[in-house]
Amino acid sequence: MECQLKITLTEQRKEKPASDKLGFGVHFTDHMFTMDYTEGKGWHDPQIVPYSPVTLDPAAMVFHYGQTVFEGLKAYRNKDDRAWLFRPDQNFKRLNRSLSRLSMPLIDEDFMLEALKQLVATEKEWIPTESGTSLYIRPFVIATEACFGVRASHTYKLIILLSPVGAYYAGGMKPVKIYVENHYVRAVRGGTGNAKTAGNYAGSLKAQEEAKEKGYEQVLWLDGIENKYVEEVGSMNVFFKVNGEVWVPELNGSILEGITRDSTIHMLKDWGVPVVEKRISMEDLYEAYTKGELEEAFGTGTAAVISPIGEMSWNEHKMVINNAQIGELTSKLYDQMTGIQYGLVEDKFGWSVEVTKA
Amino acid sequence: MECQLKITLTEQRKEKPASDKLGFGVHFTDHMFTMDYTEGKGWHDPQIVPYSPVTLDPAAMVFHYGQTVFEGLKAYRNKDDRAWLFRPDQNFKRLNRSLSRLSMPLIDEDFMLEALKQLVATEKEWIPTESGTSLYIRPFVIATEACFGVRASHTYKLIILLSPVGAYYAGGMKPVKIYVENHYVRAVRGGTGNAKTAGNYAGSLKAQEEAKEKGYEQVLWLDGIENKYVEEVGSMNVFFKVNGEVWVPELNGSILEGITRDSTIHMLKDWGVPVVEKRISMEDLYEAYTKGELEEAFGTGTAAVISPIGEMSWNEHKMVINNAQIGELTSKLYDQMTGIQYGLVEDKFGWSVEVTKA
Structure with missing residues (x-):
């Protein structure tokens, strides 16, 4: 499946953190994936853009009624410089189950997997290679409509962020x-x-x-x-x-x-x-x-x-x-x-x- | 208690909606109250500013781990043009109980009440006067730190929005x-x-x-x-x-x-x-x-x-x-x-x- 998405590359690459200073979820890569949803129009405008702030109306429903779901998975880069995802189809399947429970619009799992691969390929140099390190992947969806009525939002934003992370057990595995x-x-x-x-x-x-x-x-x-x-x-x-x-x-x-x-x-x-x-x-x-x-x-x-x-x-x-x-x-x-x-x-x-x- | 806060008035007043077109929580006034929290520094920079978007890092914790609480109360304007709040002290008491349950920093209830009064006084002309209409008040607090670790955020933002609302039972009260x-x-x-x-x-x-x-x-x-x-x-x-x-x-x-x-x-x-x-x-x-x-x-x-x-x-x-x-x-x-x-x-x-x- 061909994944049609617009790619806008950043002109200012960030400096990559040292592999022993990664921590968990504190450093973010140069780009992110975003896609918008509008009732009647469906999901639209999938794109890879420079990592940038999210600007929302202060009445956006995510702040008030918590309509938001997320996923977490990792990309690994091995010695021969190939990059791998671990069962990513399962994450998008679960994302859809979560979306359904929260009365949010479902995503096309196959399309999202292709989009994720493109994003990770774009940021491949951000996948750390030291033992135990990896690139943490965080897809999430938030309700963006500005309204205080307690009901499902009519607009949403899906974002995928990437974060190079250190070995979970920096000093070795410990009970x-x-x-x-x-x-x-x-x-x-x-x-x-x-x-x-x-x-x-x-x-x-x-x-x-x-x-x-x-x-x-x-x-x-x-x-x-x-x-x-x-x-x-x-x-x-x-x-x-x-x-x-x-x-x-x-x-x-x-x-x-x-x-x-x-x-x-x-x-x-x-x-x-x-x-x-x-x-x-x-x-x-x-x-x-x-x-x-x-x-x-x-x-x-x-x-x-x-x-x-x-x-x-x-x-x-x-x-x-x-x-x-x-x-x-x-x-x-x-x-x-x-x-x-x-x-x-x-x-x-x-x-x-x-x-x-x- | 004197409430020290910076007030920046808008230069572009919005047009006020007709009292029969208010709905619930879809129109917002010209100004809002904001205050920031940073660990170590506490709550700071309380101010009344023009109603404006919130700009957050996409990794802000509110989007991922849902640390957010809110309140809801109303201001009423009566025939002799005086404006009233209904038991607002109880809302700030409850806000603190909610903040505590969500591992978020408590607010000074007396200060917040004075700040709210100033905000409502600033927006008094936005309180509709027709029977059953009122000004809905929405204080809320969101976690703003950009981090994927599952723990309490170290930074927060408190915002109060005001929304003129219509009679809940537009066609009269109905079971x-x-x-x-x-x-x-x-x-x-x-x-x-x-x-x-x-x-x-x-x-x-x-x-x-x-x-x-x-x-x-x-x-x-x-x-x-x-x-x-x-x-x-x-x-x-x-x-x-x-x-x-x-x-x-x-x-x-x-x-x-x-x-x-x-x-x-x-x-x-x-x-x-x-x-x-x-x-x-x-x-x-x-x-x-x-x-x-x-x-x-x-x-x-x-x-x-x-x-x-x-x-x-x-x-x-x-x-x-x-x-x-x-x-x-x-x-x-x-x-x-x-x-x-x-x-x-x-x-x-x-x-x-x-x-x-x-």
């Missing part, structure tokens, strides 16, 4: 301490928990801050109904290895359908590791822990890929997992998943999509 | 048909339901649209845990008159603490009408209905003030309330509440605050 949240709730059945929308993140900050004050790095979210079943960890999906089996919370409508989550399940099954998607109660996890059967725990997400959990605090219980060391399976998953992403390992699943020249 | 929502959920205990934040509204649009398709004007939200107890109606609080008593859902953490709700309770109690704040199940309401005891139902909110409910559809049950006519108590509440707001009725509660000249 994190998790606080099992028993007061704040991230999402509930019938809400927006399985959509990638701003409100889910805004509501999570308070719990995250309070956990930090107590000495924990992330929050483990329980279900909003019984405050009993595991949902997510921070903004990642979560897995537990219990007595040789891997447990992962089932997709129940309030959990984000993570692409790294799905890839992890596929990879484990391919290795013959039994994976059980089910409701997981903290009681069950604690019981497994006391029996010595809670062998490993880890989060999955685009930013960290695989993030080992070393300790969980649940009410008065403290659970130290695998002596707060990175588990064997956790480690293998990280190596294999990033191996495919960086083109170092055979991609038997067909997940990598090459970014060809624009 | 609405309500769909009792049994799939989508607005909020849950531990979430952000009692904060006035964008995400609550974004998540509600889908249910609202589906109800409209089924022929209903608003959605009645049930609790997110058991899908059994009444929470809100549309973006209003809800009241039921049952056998001479008035029932209102108790504030449980997921219901917005409406200022019109609070005023209604005070007014009813002052009249000697028994008011019960409690958990109200749909079963109880339906039982009262079948016994002929569900006498009136209405929503309360800043936009409509008091909005009569004529019909509720709950699963297979259709409940027509008071023959789909406006109830006597509903009508009296509307007259007395708006009477105080427009200065036509003695304000025995001390709710009205005069806007004195800047």
